[in-house]
Amino acid sequence: MAKTFTIFLTTAPYTHENTLTAVRVAESALGKGHRVNLIASGDGVYCFLKGQKAKGIPHAGDLFAGLIARGLKVYL
Amino acid sequence: MRLSVILTRPPYGDVQAAEAVRHALGAIGEDMEVRLILCDAGVMVAKKGQSEGDTGYTNLGESLKDVIEMGGDVIADRGSVREFGLEPEDVIEGVRIVNGYELSEAVKESDRTMIF
Amino acid sequence: MLTIIKSGPDTSEGRRALKLARDMSSDIVLLQNGVYFALREQLDGFCGTACAVEEDVNLRGLREEELERGLKLIDWDELIELMAEEEEKVVGAF
Numbered sequence: 001m002a003k004t005f006t007i008f009l010t011t012a013p014y015t016h017e018n019t020l021t022a023v024r025v026a027e028s029a030l031g032k033g034h035r036v037n038l039i040a041s042g043d044g045v046y047c048f049l050k051g052q053k054a055k056g057i058p059h060a061g062d063l064f065a066g067l068i069a070r071g072l073k074v075y076l
Numbered sequence: 077m078r079l080s081v082i083l084t085r086p087p088y089g090d091v092q093a094a095e096a097v098r099h100a101l102g103a104i105g106e107d108m109e110v111r112l113i114l115c116d117a118g119v120m121v122a123k124k125g126q127s128e129g130d131t132g133y134t135n136l137g138e139s140l141k142d143v144i145e146m147g148g149d150v151i152a153d154r155g156s157v158r159e160f161g162l163e164p165e166d167v168i169e170g171v172r173i174v175n176g177y178e179l180s181e182a183v184k185e186s187d188r189t190m191i192f
Numbered sequence: 193m194l195t196i197i198k199s200g201p202d203t204s205e206g207r208r209a210l211k212l213a214r215d216m217s218s219d220i221v222l223l224q225n226g227v228y229f230a231l232r233e234q235l236d237g238f239c240g241t242a243c244a245v246e247e248d249v250n251l252r253g254l255r256e257e258e259l260e261r262g263l264k265l266i267d268w269d270e271l272i273e274l275m276a277e278e279e280e281k282v283v284g285a286f
Contacts, residue, residue, distance in 0.1 A: 087251075089198070117225075
Protein backbone atom coordinates (compact mmCIF):
# COMPACT_ATOMS: atom_id res chain seq x y z
CA MET A 1 0.00 0.00 0.00
CA ALA A 2 1.36 3.41 -0.96
CA LYS A 3 2.18 5.61 2.01
CA THR A 4 3.30 9.21 2.31
CA PHE A 5 6.83 9.98 3.45
CA THR A 6 7.50 13.55 4.54
CA ILE A 7 11.13 14.60 4.90
CA PHE A 8 11.91 17.71 6.93
CA LEU A 9 15.27 19.10 5.78
CA THR A 10 16.73 22.00 7.77
CA THR A 11 20.45 21.86 7.05
CA ALA A 12 22.56 23.52 4.35
CA PRO A 13 23.48 21.31 1.36
CA TYR A 14 27.21 20.88 1.92
CA THR A 15 27.64 20.96 5.71
CA HIS A 16 25.98 17.71 6.77
CA GLU A 17 25.37 14.23 5.39
CA ASN A 18 21.61 14.88 5.71
CA THR A 19 21.51 15.93 2.03
CA LEU A 20 22.53 12.47 0.80
CA THR A 21 20.32 10.72 3.38
CA ALA A 22 17.29 12.76 2.25
CA VAL A 23 18.10 11.97 -1.39
CA ARG A 24 18.47 8.24 -0.73
CA VAL A 25 15.26 8.02 1.34
CA ALA A 26 13.32 9.97 -1.31
CA GLU A 27 14.64 7.94 -4.25
CA SER A 28 13.97 4.57 -2.57
CA ALA A 29 10.50 5.61 -1.40
CA LEU A 30 9.57 6.95 -4.86
CA GLY A 31 10.95 3.77 -6.41
CA LYS A 32 8.60 1.74 -4.24
CA GLY A 33 5.60 3.80 -5.31
CA HIS A 34 5.20 5.91 -2.14
CA ARG A 35 4.34 9.60 -2.18
CA VAL A 36 7.26 11.74 -0.97
CA ASN A 37 7.09 15.32 0.28
CA LEU A 38 10.13 17.32 1.27
CA ILE A 39 9.75 20.40 3.40
CA ALA A 40 12.86 22.58 3.28
CA SER A 41 13.11 24.92 6.23
CA GLY A 42 15.85 27.22 7.54
CA ASP A 43 19.18 26.53 5.80
CA GLY A 44 17.54 23.55 4.03
CA VAL A 45 16.22 25.97 1.41
CA TYR A 46 19.79 26.43 0.09
CA CYS A 47 19.63 22.84 -1.26
CA PHE A 48 17.29 24.18 -3.96
CA LEU A 49 19.28 27.17 -5.23
CA LYS A 50 19.96 27.13 -8.97
CA GLY A 51 23.53 27.06 -10.33
CA GLN A 52 25.26 25.16 -7.50
CA LYS A 53 28.85 24.17 -8.27
CA ALA A 54 29.75 21.21 -6.03
CA LYS A 55 32.62 18.74 -6.43
CA GLY A 56 33.67 15.84 -4.22
CA ILE A 57 30.37 15.89 -2.36
CA PRO A 58 26.83 14.91 -3.42
CA HIS A 59 25.43 17.69 -5.65
CA ALA A 60 22.22 18.78 -3.92
CA GLY A 61 20.85 20.81 -6.84
CA ASP A 62 21.27 18.06 -9.45
CA LEU A 63 20.12 15.22 -7.18
CA PHE A 64 16.96 16.98 -6.00
CA ALA A 65 16.15 18.16 -9.55
CA GLY A 66 16.26 14.52 -10.68
CA LEU A 67 13.95 13.49 -7.85
CA ILE A 68 11.49 16.32 -8.54
CA ALA A 69 11.29 14.99 -12.10
CA ARG A 70 10.40 11.59 -10.61
CA GLY A 71 7.59 13.00 -8.47
CA LEU A 72 9.19 14.43 -5.33
CA LYS A 73 7.08 17.34 -4.05
CA VAL A 74 9.18 20.08 -2.49
CA TYR A 75 7.82 22.83 -0.26
CA LEU A 76 10.04 25.77 0.73
CA MET B 77 55.08 29.02 8.54
CA ARG B 78 54.24 25.93 10.56
CA LEU B 79 50.53 25.21 10.49
CA SER B 80 48.70 22.70 12.67
CA VAL B 81 45.28 21.57 11.51
CA ILE B 82 43.40 19.85 14.32
CA LEU B 83 40.45 17.60 13.45
CA THR B 84 38.13 16.21 16.12
CA ARG B 85 35.15 15.17 13.94
CA PRO B 86 34.63 11.89 12.08
CA PRO B 87 34.48 11.82 8.27
CA TYR B 88 31.36 12.32 6.07
CA GLY B 89 28.69 13.04 8.72
CA ASP B 90 29.53 16.71 8.43
CA VAL B 91 31.92 18.73 6.31
CA GLN B 92 34.57 19.37 9.00
CA ALA B 93 36.85 16.42 8.12
CA ALA B 94 36.77 17.28 4.40
CA GLU B 95 37.52 20.91 5.25
CA ALA B 96 40.46 19.97 7.48
CA VAL B 97 42.03 17.81 4.78
CA ARG B 98 41.30 20.39 2.06
CA HIS B 99 42.92 23.22 3.98
CA ALA B 100 45.89 21.03 4.91
CA LEU B 101 46.41 20.28 1.19
CA GLY B 102 45.97 23.95 0.31
CA ALA B 103 48.54 25.01 2.88
CA ILE B 104 51.05 22.41 1.63
CA GLY B 105 50.48 23.86 -1.86
CA GLU B 106 51.45 27.25 -0.42
CA ASP B 107 54.72 25.72 0.86
CA MET B 108 53.72 25.78 4.50
CA GLU B 109 54.96 23.13 6.91
CA VAL B 110 51.71 21.35 7.66
CA ARG B 111 50.83 18.98 10.44
CA LEU B 112 47.37 17.41 10.45
CA ILE B 113 46.47 16.33 13.98
CA LEU B 114 43.71 13.74 14.32
CA CYS B 115 42.13 13.35 17.72
CA ASP B 116 38.83 12.19 19.22
CA ALA B 117 36.58 10.92 16.40
CA GLY B 118 38.88 12.63 13.86
CA VAL B 119 41.08 9.51 13.97
CA MET B 120 38.43 7.70 11.90
CA VAL B 121 39.62 9.67 8.84
CA ALA B 122 42.77 7.53 9.05
CA LYS B 123 40.85 4.25 8.83
CA LYS B 124 41.78 2.05 5.89
CA GLY B 125 39.17 0.71 3.46
CA GLN B 126 36.85 3.71 3.06
CA SER B 127 34.68 3.17 -0.01
CA GLU B 128 32.78 6.10 -1.47
CA GLY B 129 30.85 3.98 -4.01
CA ASP B 130 28.49 6.21 -5.96
CA THR B 131 27.75 8.57 -3.07
CA GLY B 132 29.50 11.50 -4.74
CA TYR B 133 31.82 12.00 -1.77
CA THR B 134 35.58 12.35 -2.11
CA ASN B 135 37.24 9.40 -0.35
CA LEU B 136 38.94 11.11 2.60
CA GLY B 137 41.24 8.15 3.24
CA GLU B 138 42.69 8.71 -0.24
CA SER B 139 42.91 12.46 0.38
CA LEU B 140 44.81 11.77 3.61
CA LYS B 141 47.31 9.70 1.60
CA ASP B 142 47.73 12.74 -0.70
CA VAL B 143 48.55 14.89 2.33
CA ILE B 144 51.24 12.40 3.38
CA GLU B 145 52.63 12.01 -0.16
CA MET B 146 52.88 15.79 -0.55
CA GLY B 147 54.96 16.00 2.62
CA GLY B 148 52.35 16.75 5.27
CA ASP B 149 52.88 15.24 8.70
CA VAL B 150 49.78 13.38 9.85
CA ILE B 151 49.60 12.35 13.48
CA ALA B 152 46.84 10.55 15.40
CA ASP B 153 46.31 10.60 19.15
CA ARG B 154 47.00 7.14 20.58
CA GLY B 155 44.26 7.41 23.25
CA SER B 156 41.66 8.31 20.62
CA VAL B 157 42.83 5.52 18.30
CA ARG B 158 42.29 3.09 21.16
CA GLU B 159 38.99 4.65 22.25
CA PHE B 160 37.57 4.32 18.73
CA GLY B 161 38.63 0.69 18.48
CA LEU B 162 41.29 1.09 15.80
CA GLU B 163 44.24 -1.32 15.73
CA PRO B 164 47.53 0.08 14.37
CA GLU B 165 47.09 -2.13 11.26
CA ASP B 166 43.72 -0.44 10.57
CA VAL B 167 45.44 2.93 10.21
CA ILE B 168 46.57 4.26 6.82
CA GLU B 169 50.33 3.90 6.29
CA GLY B 170 52.34 7.00 7.06
CA VAL B 171 50.05 8.24 9.84
CA ARG B 172 52.08 8.45 13.05
CA ILE B 173 50.30 7.39 16.24
CA VAL B 174 51.55 9.60 19.06
CA ASN B 175 50.97 10.00 22.79
CA GLY B 176 49.38 13.00 24.48
CA TYR B 177 52.73 14.66 25.24
CA GLU B 178 53.85 14.48 21.61
CA LEU B 179 50.49 15.83 20.50
CA SER B 180 50.69 18.83 22.80
CA GLU B 181 54.30 19.48 21.73
CA ALA B 182 53.14 19.42 18.10
CA VAL B 183 50.56 22.13 18.82
CA LYS B 184 53.10 24.18 20.82
CA GLU B 185 55.63 24.06 17.99
CA SER B 186 53.23 25.45 15.39
CA ASP B 187 52.92 29.11 14.44
CA ARG B 188 49.22 28.92 13.57
CA THR B 189 46.43 26.49 14.39
CA MET B 190 43.15 25.73 12.63
CA ILE B 191 40.54 23.63 14.43
CA PHE B 192 37.82 21.60 12.74
CA MET C 193 8.72 1.02 17.23
CA LEU C 194 11.68 2.02 15.10
CA THR C 195 14.29 4.58 16.14
CA ILE C 196 16.64 6.04 13.52
CA ILE C 197 20.03 7.18 14.81
CA LYS C 198 22.34 9.31 12.65
CA SER C 199 24.59 10.72 15.41
CA GLY C 200 27.67 8.84 16.55
CA PRO C 201 28.63 7.37 19.93
CA ASP C 202 30.95 10.37 20.48
CA THR C 203 27.94 12.71 20.74
CA SER C 204 25.36 13.32 23.45
CA GLU C 205 22.61 13.10 20.78
CA GLY C 206 23.71 9.62 19.75
CA ARG C 207 24.04 8.33 23.31
CA ARG C 208 20.68 9.85 24.24
CA ALA C 209 18.98 8.23 21.23
CA LEU C 210 20.38 4.80 22.07
CA LYS C 211 19.26 5.08 25.71
CA LEU C 212 15.81 6.22 24.59
CA ALA C 213 15.52 3.30 22.14
CA ARG C 214 16.57 0.88 24.87
CA ASP C 215 14.07 2.36 27.35
CA MET C 216 11.26 2.25 24.74
CA SER C 217 12.15 -1.33 23.66
CA SER C 218 12.44 0.06 20.13
CA ASP C 219 14.39 -1.45 17.25
CA ILE C 220 17.08 0.78 15.76
CA VAL C 221 18.44 1.69 12.34
CA LEU C 222 21.88 3.27 12.26
CA LEU C 223 22.92 5.63 9.48
CA GLN C 224 25.45 8.45 8.89
CA ASN C 225 27.81 8.66 11.94
CA GLY C 226 25.30 6.50 13.81
CA VAL C 227 26.90 3.49 12.06
CA TYR C 228 29.84 3.77 14.48
CA PHE C 229 27.44 2.29 17.06
CA ALA C 230 27.54 -0.86 14.91
CA LEU C 231 31.16 -1.51 15.94
CA ARG C 232 31.58 -4.17 18.63
CA GLU C 233 30.84 -3.15 22.21
CA GLN C 234 29.31 0.21 21.30
CA LEU C 235 25.66 -0.76 21.70
CA ASP C 236 25.93 -0.78 25.49
CA GLY C 237 23.50 -3.57 26.36
CA PHE C 238 20.94 -2.74 23.66
CA CYS C 239 19.09 -5.99 22.96
CA GLY C 240 16.48 -5.14 20.29
CA THR C 241 16.95 -5.59 16.55
CA ALA C 242 19.74 -3.38 15.21
CA CYS C 243 20.28 -2.60 11.51
CA ALA C 244 22.84 -0.35 9.84
CA VAL C 245 22.72 1.18 6.36
CA GLU C 246 25.42 -0.57 4.36
CA GLU C 247 26.33 2.39 2.13
CA ASP C 248 27.17 4.51 5.19
CA VAL C 249 29.10 1.60 6.77
CA ASN C 250 31.18 1.11 3.61
CA LEU C 251 31.80 4.85 3.20
CA ARG C 252 33.55 4.84 6.58
CA GLY C 253 35.58 1.71 5.88
CA LEU C 254 33.97 -0.40 8.61
CA ARG C 255 34.47 -4.09 7.88
CA GLU C 256 31.81 -6.71 8.54
CA GLU C 257 34.02 -8.60 11.00
CA GLU C 258 34.37 -5.43 13.11
CA LEU C 259 30.61 -5.12 13.55
CA GLU C 260 28.46 -6.36 16.42
CA ARG C 261 27.29 -9.93 15.90
CA GLY C 262 23.64 -10.17 14.93
CA LEU C 263 23.57 -6.68 13.48
CA LYS C 264 21.92 -6.60 10.06
CA LEU C 265 23.23 -4.55 7.14
CA ILE C 266 20.46 -3.10 5.01
CA ASP C 267 20.22 -0.98 1.87
CA TRP C 268 18.04 2.12 1.46
CA ASP C 269 15.17 0.12 -0.07
CA GLU C 270 15.08 -2.11 3.00
CA LEU C 271 15.02 0.96 5.25
CA ILE C 272 11.97 2.22 3.36
CA GLU C 273 10.32 -1.20 3.77
CA LEU C 274 11.01 -1.15 7.52
CA MET C 275 9.57 2.36 7.81
CA ALA C 276 6.51 1.59 5.66
CA GLU C 277 5.76 -1.65 7.50
CA GLU C 278 6.25 -0.22 10.99
CA GLU C 279 2.87 -0.38 12.68
CA GLU C 280 3.56 1.70 15.76
CA LYS C 281 5.82 4.61 14.85
CA VAL C 282 9.17 5.73 13.49
CA VAL C 283 11.17 8.10 15.69
CA GLY C 284 14.13 10.14 14.52
CA ALA C 285 16.45 10.75 12.98
CA PHE C 286 18.49 11.68 16.06
